[in-house]
Amino acid sequence: MLSLLGRTQRLMAAPGRQGIRLVATAQQVPKEPREAKPIQLIDDHVTQQLHAKPSVLPLYWQGMLERFRLKIYKDKTMDPELKVLLDKSSAQLYYGCANNFPYLKLCESFDLPDYMSSWFKLTLMHVWMVLIRLHVSLDAQAYQRFQRGILETMWADIDKRLEIVGEELKETMTTRSDMRNMHGLHIQTLMEYDEGFVADDRKLAAAVWRCLYMQREFDPVHLNRVVAYMRSTVAYLDHLSVDEILTDGIKEWRQLERRSTVV
Numbered sequence: 001m002l003s004l005l006g007r008t009q010r011l012m013a014a015p016g017r018q019g020i021r022l023v024a025t026a027q028q029v030p031k032e033p034r035e036a037k038p039i040q041l042i043d044d045h046v047t048q049q050l051h052a053k054p055s056v057l058p059l060y061w062q063g064m065l066e067r068f069r070l071k072i073y074k075d076k077t078m079d080p081e082l083k084v085l086l087d088k089s090s091a092q093l094y095y096g097c098a099n100n101f102p103y104l105k106l107c108e109s110f111d112l113p114d115y116m117s118s119w120f121k122l123t124l125m126h127v128w129m130v131l132i133r134l135h136v137s138l139d140a141q142a143y144q145r146f147q148r149g150i151l152e153t154m155w156a157d158i159d160k161r162l163e164i165v166g167e168e169l170k171e172t173m174t175t176r177s178d179m180r181n182m183h184g185l186h187i188q189t190l191m192e193y194d195e196g197f198v199a200d201d202r203k204l205a206a207a208v209w210r211c212l213y214m215q216r217e218f219d220p221v222h223l224n225r226v227v228a229y230m231r232s233t234v235a236y237l238d239h240l241s242v243d244e245i246l247t248d249g250i251k252e253w254r255q256l257e258r259r260s261t262v263v
Helices: 042-050 059-073 080-099 103-110 116-134 140-169 176-198 201-211 220-238 242-248
Strands: 011-013 020-022
Touching: 080 116, 080 140, 080 242, 103 116, 103 220, 116 140, 116 176, 116 220, 116 242, 140 176, 176 201, 176 220, 201 220
Parallel strands: none
Antiparallel strands: 011 020
C-alpha cells in the first residue's frame, strides 16, 4: 500500500516544464527532530467516525459546525506542496474522467442513448473508479481534500455545460429540481457502486441497473459488458502507481485484460 507521506508528499510543480519534480529531502531538514505523524487511511477514519458518540445537536447545526470547521481549520496541518499537488491533480483527473473515455463507443457498447444524461452517468462512473483506486493509497486527510477537489471541479464543469446546452436549446437546464436530481444520482451512484464492487458481480450489476440504466429494460449482454468494463478498468488503475496517477493523470482508459475488451 502506497502513502503520500513518502515520495508524493515531496512532490511539487516544477516551473517551466510539464510534470513535477522531487524535492530533495536534504533541503528540508527540520530544526528539531519530530516524531512522524501516524498514517490514518480513509477506511479507518470512517470507522472511527461511525463509532464516535452521537451528537446531541440537530442535523442542521451539525452540518453548520462541520462547514465552519472545514473553513477555519481545513488541512492546516498538511504540507503546502502536497495541497498544491492534490488540488492540481483533482482538477486534471476530473477532466480526464469527463473527456478522455471513449464516450460514443461506450454508448454503443452499453446501449445508452447519446444524451447529456448518459455523459453525466458515464463521467460519474469514471470519477468513482478514480476515487476507489486512490482511497486505498492516500491517507484520510489527503483523500478527503482530493475528493472535495474532484467533485467541486465536476459540478463547476457540469454547471457550465448545462448553461451552454440550455442556450442552444433555449431552455433552462439548471433548475433547482434538475440539480437536486443530479446531486441525488451522484450520491446514490458513488455509494451503490462502492457496495456492489466489494460484494460480487451480481450486486454490482444491480447497482449499474439502478444508476446507469435507471431501472429501465435492458439486454443482459450490455449489463455484463458494463460490469466487465468497470472491474477490468479498476484492475488497470491498480497497476498504476499513485504518483503516476496524481502527476500524469489518466490520458487513456485501458483495461487490464485486453482480450476481454468491451469497446
